[in-house]
Amino acid sequence: MAVLQFREALRDAIDEEMARDEMVFIMGEEVAEYNGAYKVTEGLLDKYGFKRVIDTPISELGFSGIGVGAAMKGLRPIVEFMTFNFAVLAADQIINHASKVRYMLGGQASVPIVFRGPNASAGQLGATHSVAYDSMYAHFPGLSVIYPSEPDDAKGLLKSAIRSEDPVLFMESEQMYGLKGEVSEEDDYIIPIGKGKIKREGDDVTIIASGKMYHVVKQAAEQLAKDGVEAEVIDPRTIKPFDIEMVIESVKKTNRCVIVDEAHPFGGLAAEAGFLIQREAFDYLDAPVQRVTLPDVCAPFAKNLFDIWLPDAKQVIEAVNTVTYRN
């Protein structure tokens, strides 16, 4: 095991895949000469040159589409967005083209492409820079969505994403690039897309969280343990395909579940997972499933409002108290 920052784990994954396959290239705003807005791509230009590490203009729609076309001809583009908040301008290419081309041409083309970059909020950046898009993209058939929480997951899953024959959205967090964690030093370390991981075992309640929310939950679980409540924490890692089997198995053991989701409440991962749990494990539930999400309101700037807005460990503990009837 090596201790790496999140960004280093991502970089290693990209580096290894670029070394392995000449068809892999990366493009995006500031990825090359500036070494990446968040330094994920640092050093890649020096190593791979201008052909494979490409600075783009601020044209998310345009360069995403160029990526889709290049993928259709057999290249394997990694398209970096400065954040997924800006990928909204490229939604036509992701939703209308990358995910649909293969189907509507009757299987005559494929789109092996990775769209990656930070997702969701990163402090007081205001309404347009703070949205979590994982559930939204997971809505669309044909797209895989990955939102890992730790460097190890990030490395193994990004390598899988780059090798995927189909489009993948790979989401990170501006606030996690410096996060350190142990990363497998296994040669060619691959984590299959769609497999969750039990990151803490416990018998009293199942808590589901991915990405940045996993760390909020981790904090809450430690607090709960002090009060004698042992939470089982599942990080699905991949939002879609969603590892519902792992969740159901856990809920059958704990009989209670809280889902923590960084998106707004309507139709998000929490809603979907909640539905599946009631359908698959209704007889095992000792309490209605609870969720902690953003409120149905834009991200505010003011620090005090922002702190109310973003889910925190306290809200998670409250939700656990609700499902365990401790309040």
Next chain:
Amino acid sequence: MAKNKQEAVFTPIGQNHSKNGKFEKSVDLPPATRKKHTTLGLSDDDVVEMFRLMYLQRRFEERAMQMYQKGKFGGFLHLYIGQEAVSTGTVFALNDDDDIITAYRDHGWGLVRGISAREGMAELFGKATGCSKGKGGSMHFANTEQHFWGGYGIVGGHIPIGGGLAFANKYLDNGQISTCFFGDGAVDQGSLHETMNMAQLWKLPVVFVVENNGYSMGTAVKRHTVGEIYERAKGYGMKHACFNGMDALTVYENMKEIADEVREDSEPYFVEIRTYRYRGHSMSDPQKYRTKEELEEFQKTDPVERIRQYLLDKDVLEESDIEEIENKIEEEVLDAIDYAEESPSPEPEELYEDMFAGTPYFHDKK
């Protein structure tokens, strides 16, 4: 507020609402080439094949329209009728492995790039034997094996993809160029401008071609975009051209030069081909936005008639030869209709096929 003040007007007022009664053409055709096919390097057989392909596109769509009106299939049906010289001149100008991508007005493009009348008609009918297995329909003809990357339904959406095909060609250094066709309406989309900027900056071997047929649905060109379309290229320092698209030889002559140049120096080109769509935008279009005079005027320049006449004038074929070709095509199209009718619909399991190139995953499917 002063009285008598005129009401503000935003979009320029169209032919039918204009009070001056002047008849304004939606698009001006530059002159056609005067060169003979032999001077352009085309054999007699080549022009005969050009005629054959153009007549095939015409009859295929006229029959398709009848079938649509009979209720044989649903969905959209955007006819290319009137624009056949563009597809035909272009495929003769390109190498067979050069890429073509276009919008939803794509039947003609499919037919000139190897989709048979049978596969095309079956696709319209939504049959399993269609070129896109009945999954695409009228708007999504494709034959990627012959480098026709398909028709796309989001106006302007395929333009960056066309740039991406060119990106891949440059990356792979394979000597292929990419050509991306779209309507005048798509000129107004940001996707074009983003892609033009990158194509010029990155020196992509791509030809952007506007098939200016006078209208974006019911909105005449002058009512939806400013200035001359081809001049947009100037803002990007991009080479550009504008020529007549009602004459296959003119299209061939210009596209050949352009394609050779793009292949040679790997720099993009922006082309406006002036043409005209004889039918409505789609099947439910009362066409109130244009005058009968305009339509009649453009019918005098019918590209299929024109090449037919050319073959006679240059003694390439006799009337009887031409009739023979026409009869054969008529048979081919009628046979395609029978084939489409008799072909099976996709099996229900097909619903879940062709979503993924890798491991399929369908959420919540048992």
